[in-house]
Amino acid sequence: MTAECRNLKMAAIASLIFGLITFGVGVFYIVMSPTVTQSYVTLVDGAALTYMGFTAARRINVPSNAPAIRNMCSVVVLVAFVCAAFLMLNHAKIIMQVIIGSLGLVLSLICFVLARKIVNIQKAQ
Secondary structure (H helix, E strand, C coil): CCHHHHHHHHHHHHHHHHHHHHHHHHHHHHHHCCCCHHHHHHHHHHHHHHHHHHHHHHHCCCHHHHHHHHHHHHHHHHHHHHHHHHHHCCCCCCHHHHHHHHHHHHHHHHHHHHHHHHHHHHHHC
């Protein structure tokens, strides 16, 4: 496994762990206040990060899957951006939701950039 693939695998595992924690926090927010929309956005963000982390960490064992990982990460970046914008523009400004939104966006961007780098390296060979 090359260093780039290893870096992507580590970023995907970090994304998986953070996604699971975010999903749990989203469930907690829904139980505590089921009428607040930000609770459901947190849950969606956690589900997207968990899916991306699990799928990317599993698929990167075969480096030729990097284009598929890049495409999946691009969709998750879009979802994470929408969730982050929705959580950060909230009037209540719950600090945990701001952290979740920003870290979710950063982790998905890191996975996308690393997958894109692997694809570019494969095209150059």
